[in-house]
Amino acid sequence: MLRLVGRAARCWGARRAPPGPEQAPRGTQHPMAVQRACLSSAAGTGAWPKDVGILALEVYFPAQYVEQEELERYDGVEAGKYTRGLGQQQMGFCAAHEDINSLCLTVVQRLVERGRLSWDAIGRLEVGTETVIDKSKAVKTVLMQLFHDSGNTDVEGIDTTNACYGGTASLFNAAAWVESSAWDGRYAVVVCGDIAVYATGNARPTGGAGAIAMLVGPNAPLVLERGLRGTHMEHAYDFYKPDLASEYPVVDGQLSIQCYLRALDRCYAVYRRKAESQWQQAGIQRPFTLDDFKFIIFHTPFCKLVQKSVGRLLLNDFLAAPNPDTAAGLYKGLQPFSGVKLEDTYTSKEVEKAFQAASQEIFNQKTKPSLLLSSRNGNMYTPSMYGCLASLLAQSSARDLAGSRIGAFSYGSG
Amino acid sequence: MLRLVGRAARCWGARRAPPGPEQAPRGTQHPMAVQRACLSSAAGTGAWPKDVGILALEVYFPAQYVEQEELERYDGVEAGKYTRGLGQQQMGFCAAHEDINSLCLTVVQRLVERGRLSWDAIGRLEVGTETVIDKSKAVKTVLMQLFHDSGNTDVEGIDTTNACYGGTASLFNAAAWVESSAWDGRYAVVVCGDIAVYATGNARPTGGAGAIAMLVGPNAPLVLERGLRGTHMEHAYDFYKPDLASEYPVVDGQLSIQCYLRALDRCYAVYRRKAESQWQQAGIQRPFTLDDFKFIIFHTPFCKLVQKSVGRLLLNDFLAAPNPDTAAGLYKGLQPFSGVKLEDTYTSKEVEKAFQAASQEIFNQKTKPSLLLSSRNGNMYTPSMYGCLASLLAQSSARDLAGSRIGAFSYGSG
Numbered sequence: 001m002l003r004l005v006g007r008a009a010r011c012w013g014a015r016r017a018p019p020g021p022e023q024a025p026r027g028t029q030h031p032m033a034v035q036r037a038c039l040s041s042a043a044g045t046g047a048w049p050k051d052v053g054i055l056a057l058e059v060y061f062p063a064q065y066v067e068q069e070e071l072e073r074y075d076g077v078e079a080g081k082y083t084r085g086l087g088q089q090q091m092g093f094c095a096a097h098e099d100i101n102s103l104c105l106t107v108v109q110r111l112v113e114r115g116r117l118s119w120d121a122i123g124r125l126e127v128g129t130e131t132v133i134d135k136s137k138a139v140k141t142v143l144m145q146l147f148h149d150s151g152n153t154d155v156e157g158i159d160t161t162n163a164c165y166g167g168t169a170s171l172f173n174a175a176a177w178v179e180s181s182a183w184d185g186r187y188a189v190v191v192c193g194d195i196a197v198y199a200t201g202n203a204r205p206t207g208g209a210g211a212i213a214m215l216v217g218p219n220a221p222l223v224l225e226r227g228l229r230g231t232h233m234e235h236a237y238d239f240y241k242p243d244l245a246s247e248y249p250v251v252d253g254q255l256s257i258q259c260y261l262r263a264l265d266r267c268y269a270v271y272r273r274k275a276e277s278q279w280q281q282a283g284i285q286r287p288f289t290l291d292d293f294k295f296i297i298f299h300t301p302f303c304k305l306v307q308k309s310v311g312r313l314l315l316n317d318f319l320a321a322p323n324p325d326t327a328a329g330l331y332k333g334l335q336p337f338s339g340v341k342l343e344d345t346y347t348s349k350e351v352e353k354a355f356q357a358a359s360q361e362i363f364n365q366k367t368k369p370s371l372l373l374s375s376r377n378g379n380m381y382t383p384s385m386y387g388c389l390a391s392l393l394a395q396s397s398a399r400d401l402a403g404s405r406i407g408a409f410s411y412g413s414g
Numbered sequence: 415m416l417r418l419v420g421r422a423a424r425c426w427g428a429r430r431a432p433p434g435p436e437q438a439p440r441g442t443q444h445p446m447a448v449q450r451a452c453l454s455s456a457a458g459t460g461a462w463p464k465d466v467g468i469l470a471l472e473v474y475f476p477a478q479y480v481e482q483e484e485l486e487r488y489d490g491v492e493a494g495k496y497t498r499g500l501g502q503q504q505m506g507f508c509a510a511h512e513d514i515n516s517l518c519l520t521v522v523q524r525l526v527e528r529g530r531l532s533w534d535a536i537g538r539l540e541v542g543t544e545t546v547i548d549k550s551k552a553v554k555t556v557l558m559q560l561f562h563d564s565g566n567t568d569v570e571g572i573d574t575t576n577a578c579y580g581g582t583a584s585l586f587n588a589a590a591w592v593e594s595s596a597w598d599g600r601y602a603v604v605v606c607g608d609i610a611v612y613a614t615g616n617a618r619p620t621g622g623a624g625a626i627a628m629l630v631g632p633n634a635p636l637v638l639e640r641g642l643r644g645t646h647m648e649h650a651y652d653f654y655k656p657d658l659a660s661e662y663p664v665v666d667g668q669l670s671i672q673c674y675l676r677a678l679d680r681c682y683a684v685y686r687r688k689a690e691s692q693w694q695q696a697g698i699q700r701p702f703t704l705d706d707f708k709f710i711i712f713h714t715p716f717c718k719l720v721q722k723s724v725g726r727l728l729l730n731d732f733l734a735a736p737n738p739d740t741a742a743g744l745y746k747g748l749q750p751f752s753g754v755k756l757e758d759t760y761t762s763k764e765v766e767k768a769f770q771a772a773s774q775e776i777f778n779q780k781t782k783p784s785l786l787l788s789s790r791n792g793n794m795y796t797p798s799m800y801g802c803l804a805s806l807l808a809q810s811s812a813r814d815l816a817g818s819r820i821g822a823f824s825y826g827s828g
């Protein structure tokens with residue numbers, strides 16, 4: 001339930017992998033120069049290093065998938081319920097020999113080997129996951145096997161859990177570590193991984209699986225903008241896993257969508273307030289709107305919810321605008337909604353339809369490219385939003401990305 | 415598997431609660447002045463605030479306990495096995511209406527109410543626990559109920575897990591947040607709580623339960639010394655909870671003691687290297703030894719292991735000393751051990767006995783006072799070491815503590 005904003009301050013060194021069976025980004029690499037720069041920088045000097053953010057990103061998802069059209073037929077539901085209704089094309093699932101440990105071992109090994117890093121260049125490793133196969137032992141210590149031959153055991157960080165939000169919590173912890181007095185000049189690695197499976201029923205087509213590892217440090221091409229994030233945390237039972245012996249969650253789908261949209265409203269409000277406050281200090285007086293994001297990415301339970309969410313953000317902009325022009329332009333025809341209250345509209349089909357239509361072009365330009373992996377692989381839980389980030393980076397040229405602000409909405413239930 | 419060092423830079427505002435049935439510290443309070451100072455300090459200025467550490471600490475443990483002598487008789491083991499052998503007097507256990515959520519709700523509410531804080535003065539709340547009653551929903555979001563009336567939902571941090579180490583990971587994350595660009599001038603709250611229960615057998619008398627909440631911010635009376643901590647992380651199956659439907663862990667007691675002592679050796683080595691490096695930069699050339707700690711506290715699975723650990727640290731000092739005097743003083747009679755290798759001695763009764771005897775006075779002075787809660791309540795898992803800290807603070811005068819360096823060893827299995 002958080003918003004982070006990355007700004008591609010320089011060209012992002014993303015390379016597309018050769019097209020393979022997965023047909024999606026397989027990770028990005030960064031030059032050796034970055035490693036040397038990081039390791040030689042002066043840690044512990046009492047000031048924050050420059051441009052802390054994501055230096056490289058590695059994605060893993062299963063080779064197996066089911067076509068959502070076939071799943072519709074198998075489940076005996078009307079054609080298009082999963083494809084057009086949810087916006088999902090395929091759903092990835094793990095082979096019998098895979099588990100959360102193997103997914104995370106794979107991405108971390110690939111991140112380090114493809115980035116030609118040495119294992120002792122890493123001083124922190126944290127794992128965000130809600131796929132619990134041991135109530136005490138962390139995935140993190142399983143990953144320490146990869147460090148064994150290097151002799152490096154001085155690696156902080158453990159596992160962190162709050163439904164799909166664990167990856168973002170880990171990223172924030174890693175960035176804070178790099179800015180803190182505890183930083184010793186080495187990289188942090190953030191891992192998020194999950195296997196999302198549901199019992200027979202409405203939620204089953206919203207499964208998925210995968211893991212993402214990110215290299216975090218200073219002088220990053222993808223920078224976390226300082227002081228610009230908003231958090232909304234509340235107690236809810238929209239999605240939880242109280243049956244410890246079962247892989248399946250308990251889900252209240254309608255409640256979960258409401259919780260998601262309310263968190264989006266609240267995070268966007270806090271975020272805009274902080275952004276406008278920073279501008280005011282620089283002498284700029286104007287409201288923050290979606291125009292100020294080049295791209296917007298979301299935690300993606302299913303793609304259709306993300307399209308609705310873009311409409312929701314436009315509703316927020318509309319209600320915050322002092323005198324929105326409803327005669328022409330973006331807000332044309334939205335006059336009937338000028339008096340609505342956000343909290344009254346979570347189940348309103350009229351509001352949803354009107355603002356989804358009004359935001360269609362914004363969605364197409366700023367968000368649709370980021371849904372490649374989500375639509376083809378499903379919901380990876382903690383890595384979901386970072387899969388959107390990877391999809392966006394893999395499909396954009398360095399020229400398109402340089403200087404861009406990417407709005408990011410990370411959500412975890414409960 | 416970590417070492418943190420706090421230095422009581424100023425008088426610690428601890429007050430003993432009136433003697434109650436638990437006969438142990440019930441928490442410490444801090445003056446309102448601290449709250450105002452924290453909230454008015456300049457966050458986000460690009461530099462670390464001063465003296466980041468623990469401002470207040472609240473302890474909760476169950477009212478019910480079993481006498482270890484009675485447990486010896488009930489289990490049909492020889493008299494003294496749990497009391498003299500493990501060093502345990504009583505073991506706390508939860509009532510039927512308590513769970514991990516209720517323990518944590520209680521300590522957080524007491525910390526805030528007794529400290530006369532407002533709920534919107536808190537900007538981060540993280541929970542370290544290995545008592546998992548839901549695989550997805552965090553204890554953290556349950557605690558958000560306490561914030562409801564204040565309207566404060568902008569509270570970062572979730573749950574974090576790696577056996578008994580989660581509390582220390584949370585504390586480090588909180589301190590890094592206060593030093594980072596994400597800090598907005600508000601307090602962080604760190605919560606650790608667990609219910610430790612074992613199946614019938616050798617490990618059963620090493621159970622316990624409790625929760626501790628800590629208020630973290632700048633200008634703290636108990637400061638985390640910057641740049642001075644050592645971490646050792648490795649993959650092990652000494653203690654884990656693979657049966658998700660069971661409350662009981664799987665334990666290899668002998669292996670776990672070896673893992674604990676090896677982590678102690680490694681953390682102390684890294685810690686000393688960092689301390690000596692800081693001294694060298696200040697022109698001081700001498701080895702770091704136990705003399706440089708006024709007190710030493712430990713994660714306490716059972717009290718006897720802590721006494722052995724003090725001996726183990728003395729063995730480290732002895733082996734690191736260039737020319738230890740074995741004719742007189744601290745190392746008298748230890749000549750036969752001058753050539754041993756640390757890694758060969760984890761199961762050596764001779765080494766253990768000799769160094770435990772040699773370190774008896776160090777243990778009595780620097781560590782024994784910290785074992786009050788551990789010996790009377792048992793192993794609380796994540797809060798264990800912080801229970802030792804509370805025991806120490808509650809039994810020492812402000813004069814004794816001012817300017818003291820407390821060495822702290824936090825351990826989590828797996």
